Amino acid sequence: MKWPNLKHLHYLVTLHQEQNFHKAAQRCSVSQSTLSTAIQNLEDHFGSQLLEREHKTFVFTSLGLDVVEKCKVLLQDASELVEFAQNAGHWDSGTVKLGVIPTIAPFLFEGMIGGFKSFLPKLTVELQEDTTDNLLLQLTDGELDLLILALPIDTPGCKQMVLGHDPFHLIAHKDLAGSLPDPLDIRLLPKRSIFLLQQEHCMTGHAVSACGLQHQDQVSNLAASSLYTLVQLANSKLGYTFLPELALNQQIITNTELVALPAEQGAWREIGLVWRAGTTRMQLFRRIGEIVAPLLPLPTLR
Amino acid sequence: MKWPNLKHLHYLVTLHQEQNFHKAAQRCSVSQSTLSTAIQNLEDHFGSQLLEREHKTFVFTSLGLDVVEKCKVLLQDASELVEFAQNAGHWDSGTVKLGVIPTIAPFLFEGMIGGFKSFLPKLTVELQEDTTDNLLLQLTDGELDLLILALPIDTPGCKQMVLGHDPFHLIAHKDLAGSLPDPLDIRLLPKRSIFLLQQEHCMTGHAVSACGLQHQDQVSNLAASSLYTLVQLANSKLGYTFLPELALNQQIITNTELVALPAEQGAWREIGLVWRAGTTRMQLFRRIGEIVAPLLPLPTLR
DNA sequence: GCCATTTCATAGTTTGTTCTTATGATTGAA
DNA sequence: TTCAATCATAAGAACAAACTATGAAATGGC
Known part of the structure; x- marks a missing residue:
């Protein structure tokens, strides 16, 4: 059994991530030629093609992609082994x-x-x-x-x-809080008056489903990129928003004119x-x- | 991340199996000194002791044993990766x-x-x-x-x-078969008249439980080491035995005086x-x- | 169309690692 | 005491991996 060199397998994985010999070589702190020959040696060792090269460009073969995936796992396991040994088996270091x-x-x-x-x-x-x-x-x-x-x-x-658990709270300017429906029913708020985060933040989805906002017109088209933006928007009386209790506990609305109202049961x-x-x-x-x-x-x- | 050399990890595993530098080195086709220094380099790399050496003898530390176990898994995975790549993804080679x-x-x-x-x-x-x-x-x-x-x-x-499934059959010499109880009830056979294999053969356990022989006096103290021995014993009219149908299909009692009788239902x-x-x-x-x-x-x- | 740029491959050389042989040192058995 | 067994160490040979420099093919801007 001729064992492959883990360093070279790592070159392969990096090449896959960068899709570019030069950048991959840089990330591995070696020269481009080193990486190029290392990949070729791997192919020789395996006796099969990992890349399809054509005119100074390349794509991974489907075998190559499979090998990359397996390499990632192997390298992961290897690095855990090294970590384990280096920490002399101490689980807490x-x-x-x-x-x-x-x-x-x-x-x-x-x-x-x-x-x-x-x-x-x-x-x-x-x-x-x-x-x-x-x-x-x-x-x-x-x-x-x-x-x-x-x-x-x-x-x-x-x-x-x-x-x-982290419950959601409805956040309102204190001047607006008085005119909120009692008991609180989100469906009675004005159209487009609720500000939420951009879609890529999972909190948006969680708030929508936890607070029953699906298919509701109340959500504003303006999508904020951070909770601090939401606070600013609400504090300017432009509308309402939801914040998690975790953020409230860290004083996110201290020094604002905002009040937090418990959202409905199960909204967390x-x-x-x-x-x-x-x-x-x-x-x-x-x-x-x-x-x-x-x-x-x-x-x-x- | 400095990656360890898989070959050297293999040296370590082999050393663990052989518990002797010289023999391990032989099995790895390298000199004893190569293996010795490779292990020391591993220890340097890990920054921790894998062996406790004392007076030209050694024992694995508990960390060393843990590392050996992890190495086995890692090497196994690595060799599967190489096999996979060398077979170019062909599952059937x-x-x-x-x-x-x-x-x-x-x-x-x-x-x-x-x-x-x-x-x-x-x-x-x-x-x-x-x-x-x-x-x-x-x-x-x-x-x-x-x-x-x-x-x-x-x-x-x-x-x-x-x-x-592989059903068990009761094997008897044809001269004894006539005097067997009908319907067949194993508990009515003479004491110590049933021959089985040595305990380390799992068939003994399976035959015992499948044929309801637990705590029964009918089993002989003589434990055979192969099915062929059981055939000889039965053929000498010394007693009865059980054989799996798989063996009977391969003519194991052809040219003997033996007959096979279906064991009770569910005996397989x-x-x-x-x-x-x-x-x-x-x-x-x-x-x-x-x-x-x-x-x-x-x-x-x- | 032409030249600069990007990109990967190749060649020759240097560097570094791994292995071998030879030897040393300690122990236990004859 | 001597011999055999066992692991460690040292010095140099063999091999593998790296670098620099260069080549060659395609792309893109002018």
Whole structure:
């Protein structure tokens, strides 16, 4: 058995990601020619074509694509092995690359960093903020190890662990709050008066379904890119919005003219951890869950 | 990320199996010093001890043992990747290392070899005969790819596929057959008159449970090591035995004075395939199952 | 159409890693 | 004490992987 060189398999994966020899070589800190010959050597070793080259351009063959996928898994496993050995088997040390969505991250980072420092002092945590879709891609590619997302969401090949609930609140300027229907019925609000985030933020979908806003005319066409924008819009009496309690707890509407009104029963999103099925670091991830859970809003009985 | 050399990880696994630098080096076709320094380099790379050396002898540290286990998995995955790429994605070529238990192997080998030649001509099959326990160990270690076993049996981490039934028959010398109770009731046979295989053959357990022989005095203390021995014992009028129909179909009692009597209803073993959960070669294994199944006894309605 | 640019392949050389042989050092058995 | 077994170490040979420089084919702007 002639074993392939993991470094060269990594070149192959990077080439697939960059679709360009030069850029891939740069990312691997080698010269373009090194990467080029390494790929050719892999093809020789396998005795089959991974790329179809034609006139200084190339496409991956379907075998090549399959091999890339398998390489990603193999490299992931190899790096977990090295991490494991380097941490001398200590489950609570090493590095965790943690991804968090933007509607959770700013309200949780401070508490998490403190919690990790106290309860997992040997652990290095690298935090990364991005949308759910991007984070999930990076998770399956091994670029991240663990995600904090809003659930429910479909995560094929991954395991979820629910950490807590995060209820939505209707946010209104105090001058407008008095004229709201009582009991609160969102369907009675003016057309286009509810501001939500851009579609790529999963909170929009969760708020829509949790608050029964499907097919409703009340949602504004203006889509904000952050919760802070929503606060500004509402504070300018331009309309209403929804914010998660997590954000309210972090004083997001302090120093504004806004008031928060409990949305209807059952209007919440769940917050949970997501990791690759088949990771070897479940014990660590569970511990992280135990640290994060108390930072989430307490369940209120209503 | 500095990637470890898979060849060196293989050295480590071999050292663990041989518990001796010299022998391990021989098996890897390198010099003893090569292996010695490779292991030390691995330790440097990991920054932790894999072996405790003392006075020219050594033991694996508990970390070392854990690393060995992970290495086995990694090497297994790597070799599957290489096989896959070398077969250019052709599911029906390459090599399958197939293990079969001794109470099945001799009666199936001829038909299997013919079947594989006809229906999977590009496939190389390496056959190996051993007890269930040994085969399962080799399967999980990646030394074998696929097993043909008698079921039911517990196979953690593995998937099973039932191929067919193999009914047990009571075997008696023709001079003794007339004096058997009618209808046949095994509990009426003389004490210690039934010969079975040694305990390590799973057929013993299957015959015992299928024929209701638990806690029965009829089983002899003499434990045979092969079905051929059982035939000899029965043929010498020393007592009775059970044989699977699979063996009878292969003329195991031709040229003897023996007759086969159908054992009671429900007295059979199942024969099935077993492979590692998570293999990438299921399609091939299913095809192999389709080739082997017709070689097994036809289900007879009784 | 022409020239600059982009892109991947190839050649020759340098660098670095891996392996071998030879040797040393320690232990236990004869 | 001597011999055999066992693992570690050192120095140089063999091999693999990297770099620089260059070539060749296509694309795009002028």
